[in-house]
Amino acid sequence: MSLLGGAVALAALLAPGDSVTHPLDPLTAAEIGVVRQVLASAGKLGPAVRFASITLREPPKDAVLRQLASGRFARSAEAIAYDWATSTPFRGEIDLASRRLVAWDTLPSREPPSRNLIRRRLEEIVRPDPRWQEALRRRGLLDPARVTILPGLAESQPLPWRDGERVVRAAGFGQDSLGIAGVRPGIRLLVNLSRGTILELSDSLRGSALEPPHPPATEARELPASRPPLPPGDSIQLRGSELRWRNWVLHFGVHPRRGLELWDVAWLDGGKQRRILYRAGIAEAMAAYGDPDFVQWYPRDAGNAGLGDYQNESAVELADAPAGAHFADAVFADDFGRAVVMPRAAAIYERDGGLLWRHARMARRGRQLVVTSHSTIDDYDFVFSWSFTEDGAIEVAVELTGVVLLYRPRPDGPEPDAHRSFGHLVGPGAIAPNHQHFFSYRLDFDIDGAAPNRLLELESARVPQGRGNMLGLWFAMEERPLASEAKARRNLHTAAARKWRVINPAVKNSLGEPVGYVLQPGEVAIPYASARSPARRSAGFVGFQLWATPFRRDELYAAGDFVNFLLPDQGLPSWTRADRGLLDTDLVLWYTLGVTHIPRTEDYPVMPVHRASFRLLPSGFFSRNPAAPPSP
16 A cells, blocks of 8 residues: 555556555455456456455464564455356465465355445446436436445345346435435436346336436535645654654555555654554444334444445545645455555544643643545544544544435324334434444554553542541542453443553552553443344343454454454354453453434534544653653
8 A cells, every 4th residue: 555645646556566564464466366367267256256355364473573573564355256147155265475275165154245335246246328318417427436236135144036037126325415305316226236137127207307416526526635735744754554654654555345444553662662552443333223113224344345345436625624734545346356546544643642741831732643535435424533642542432424324204193293202303304323333443552562461450549538537528449450351341431430541560660569551431322222222132242341362363353354244243252251361461452433323403414523432542651741841
């Protein structure tokens, strides 16, 4: 992946000399090309085979550390594919150096590995059809590429069968539409996905009259910058996927499923790199809707859509990032296994960090490094960011915006006032249902090394008034180890100011205390759906704010590898039944950030940003405030 401050020529990104600066770097365009060549030579690319993803096969952690020391990287790729002709999903492993197919396994399902494959197959079949293009033209939509084609499936509904083939109804969704106008009415689509043919395409809009054009969001996106960018300066240093800023050094990229992720996050301390996080990013995202008049809907936006490559929307300059920002392109595989470039997939910039500290006549204003990326998934837009400060803290945030899901009141239904408890009238004939968003963050801590690491829970409580506390003023904080997976399933407890700390008991600071980092919760939400509901069974990670597991390189997704296979209780609920030990091992924390969204009229026609976050704070990692002035 190239990291540049502006546009990058496609030819340069596809050059064989694409650089890899770390064993965990995303696949380059050249490596994706190798995967396709190997599979073609092995006879695995039938005419109806399409790819859900081609990504790096996670190497063992000890191998990564050895490769970093040697500077020689051994890389493998993982290909997830589906044969539409036979309804067969596959997972393959390809050794990139030897150009050898290591494995090609049939997966135990007849469903596509992700719903994104269904959308892409529909668009492949329908978009070129002149009848579809004419139907869009009648509605003022002149660019078919800006209309997503969505299957008419309820949540967790398998693809229908007809005479042994997969046939589904579909509808068009205008990507740039605001308010309730996203779904394009009056077009009936019935598509045979197995054969790649349209069985029915009819348009009830007669005559030549056009609908009013949709809001000119595409044109606004292309407006020239109103002022020239500021020079980037010397604070941010980029080399391949590596990013350096002051005392911070880290690697970052955009994964087609997980979106923005970081790896090898470390603090430069006297010339030594002290690792904090081995890898960190989103492990799953789920939204659950609670209005009985709305559809049963609980999309898993990472596993079923893809936080990185669902709509391939580039960052909007001077909006998603300020003037002077650096931008990073990403390379993904399309459904035919070809490398495609997503320009400005991530942004990197420095910003004012507010007051860092002050005392009397002394004060210091801080700066922050921000790494951010975004996901547009039909109506919704999510912006994910990681902010690094001069005092060693990391703020992890998600910003929710876009268009809230809407429905029209039924003619025979209750008056709009009757909806106020489940959903809210936000515009003319538009009701927005109550819903919740949950994001599972996978945080692979390596505090001054992968092991031994230990998880502690910190709680505060008042000391009972009485002898020794006659005035009733005292309170104490106690910490206790969470020694196994079952004990580490935890929820927030505000009365106890509960938080969690990861330490390395083998490394001490100058005060003789073990080094560590604290996970400080921010906004949280408790799921309102029943524990036995389909939403909770398919995304069990929402049941707790915190989970912890010992590191396993194939345990990457909080709701399981393939959420569209419709298997219940996958991922964290399944893994943690073993109740594996957590003391003095290589720890992975899974933090569930939740938001309860009760819609407001101000959320229409486009929602202002709602920001939710948590923080990772040094706790004994340093022997003093690293941003304080030197001692006299």
